[in-house]
Amino acid sequence: MRLFRKVRKKLLNSGKIKSYLVYALGEILLIVIGVLIAWKINNLNELRKNRIVELKIYQSLNEELNANLILLDASIASYNKNVESIQNTIDIIMRDQLGEIDEDDKLEIINVNYHPIQLHSGAINSVNTTNKFEFIEGVLLKDLIAAYPNELDAFENQESKIENIIVSRLQPAIEKHISLIDIISKRELKSNNYQMLSLGSNYTNLLKSREYQNCLVDRLLQTEIQLMNAESLKNKTKTMAFRLGKALGD
16 A cells, blocks of 8 residues: 555656546455455355355255155155045945944944144244245245145144044044943954954944934045145145255256
8 A cells, every 4th residue: 555655656746647547446446356356255155154054945845845755755655555444434334234244344443543744844933934035946846845834724724623533533432332442453352252342333323313324424524635635735745845955956
């Protein structure tokens, strides 16, 4: 800076105004270039830091989505099995109004086979409720991430409907006519006298019960809806996981 001042002073003292102006302009240009270089370096550092944060977000989302895909595959298999089991029970109702009900049919009737599915949502909710969302690149990916919590809520609400049908309506309807001992698996009984212990059960009255039949049909309809929800959510989850994988360079 002292050198610049000496040069400016020398030019002024010499009376070379034009040379002074050219020099002053050059000095200003150098300062501007220096500021721009410093700004560019700082900007590149910020972009690098943002990219690191972005990749960490993608990684956590990708792990969560892949975990959900495993759960959704299991849920789809479970829903299909439940639909088949309920339809088999409806067939029993239709064909065995007056006939004898064998042990396999009894197990089909009393087996509610319900295992609630709890999908992961921590990472996706964290992105949507914090400034992490600003680090996401790509409009489509942002739209998918923003919509995903609503998809999870719809899935969870439908799961709650099925749980309510089973716990609050179907199981009490079964217990009105069936001894609880019949509901316990044979493997869980220490005694081999399973048939002797099973007292007071009336499968025929259970199958004829309108309450039981209505619960059964309602569970079938709600499970079929949830099966469609699970398949749709699986496709959307796969799409998001694929795009995140590409962003991560997989």
